[in-house]
Amino acid sequence: MNNKPIIALDFPGEHEVFHFLQHFQEPLFVKIGMELYLQEGPDIVRKVKEQGHDIFLDLKLHDIPNTVKSAMKGLAHLGVDLVNVHAAGGIQMMEAALEGLEAGTPVGKKRAKLIAVTQLTSTTEEQMKSEQQIHLSLLESVLHYAKIAKQAQLDGVVCSVHEAKMIANECGEEFLRVTPGIRLAGGDVHDQKRIATPDGARADGSSLIVVGRAITGSRDPLAAYKEVCSLWEGN
Numbered sequence: 001m002n003n004k005p006i007i008a009l010d011f012p013g014e015h016e017v018f019h020f021l022q023h024f025q026e027p028l029f030v031k032i033g034m035e036l037y038l039q040e041g042p043d044i045v046r047k048v049k050e051q052g053h054d055i056f057l058d059l060k061l062h063d064i065p066n067t068v069k070s071a072m073k074g075l076a077h078l079g080v081d082l083v084n085v086h087a088a089g090g091i092q093m094m095e096a097a098l099e100g101l102e103a104g105t106p107v108g109k110k111r112a113k114l115i116a117v118t119q120l121t122s123t124t125e126e127q128m129k130s131e132q133q134i135h136l137s138l139l140e141s142v143l144h145y146a147k148i149a150k151q152a153q154l155d156g157v158v159c160s161v162h163e164a165k166m167i168a169n170e171c172g173e174e175f176l177r178v179t180p181g182i183r184l185a186g187g188d189v190h191d192q193k194r195i196a197t198p199d200g201a202r203a204d205g206s207s208l209i210v211v212g213r214a215i216t217g218s219r220d221p222l223a224a225y226k227e228v229c230s231l232w233e234g235n
């Protein structure tokens with residue numbers, strides 16, 4: 001798994017994906033999420049992988065432990081690099097996810113890293129308090145989810161840049177902080193609430209950044225990607 005910015009391939013189908021990927025000549029780190037996966041199924045993972053890209057399969061599993069375990073066991077055959085669940089599913093569910101992933105990973109192959117979504121980057125503290133009835137600060141809630149993910153032996157979490165440093169301090173530098181909600185300065189925020197720039201993410205302790213519309217929605221996706229890369233790498 002490389003540490004390039006992860007491009008979210010939030011497209012409706014295969015045609016749009018391969019049209020987009022034509023802009024790039026190098027191996028990328030891409031994210032296949034539920035929009036694409038639910039239309040195209042596991043074949044899209046195989047086809048994108050055939051082009052040599054690293055893959056974050058973002059299906060955010062959240063169900064009873066047995067169901068998540070079986071689903072992860074099945075997904076493990078796809079040979080992706082990173083997968084996720086919702087930390088709100090609980091410690092037992094996260095442990096079951098890891099068990100499934102380990103059981104399904106073919107012998108001799110590397111198991112995908114498993115991370116847990118804490119509070120979505122589209123959630124504000126007010127929404128969390130009023131809708132989820134969690135009476136903590138958002139930072140405390142994210143940190144709590146990170147700690148239980150660590151207790152379940154996961155490899156890290158999905159969080160916003162704003163919580164990344166605190167998680168690194170509490171859970172260790174090697175515990176991954178994968179941060180979506182990335183925007184170029186002055187870019188459209190869309191539905192995201194807890195956002196940061198790629199250079200802000202680097203300074204504030206992200207391990208990996210996830211960037212969708214700032215690249216996929218650009219008239220020149222390659223130029224946008226290069227700008228994100230140079231800010232992220234600090235060039």
Ligand SMILES: O=C(O)c1cc(=O)[nH]c(=O)n1[C@@H]1O[C@H](COP(=O)(O)O)[C@@H](O)[C@H]1O
Nearest residue numbers: 008033058120121158180181210211212213
């Ligand atoms: O798990 C994720 O990838 C995820 C978690 C989260 O808290 N926030 C979040 O935006 N994401 C994903 O990251 C991507 C962000 O896309 P953009 O807002 O277009 O950059 C989307 O594919 C989301 O599904």
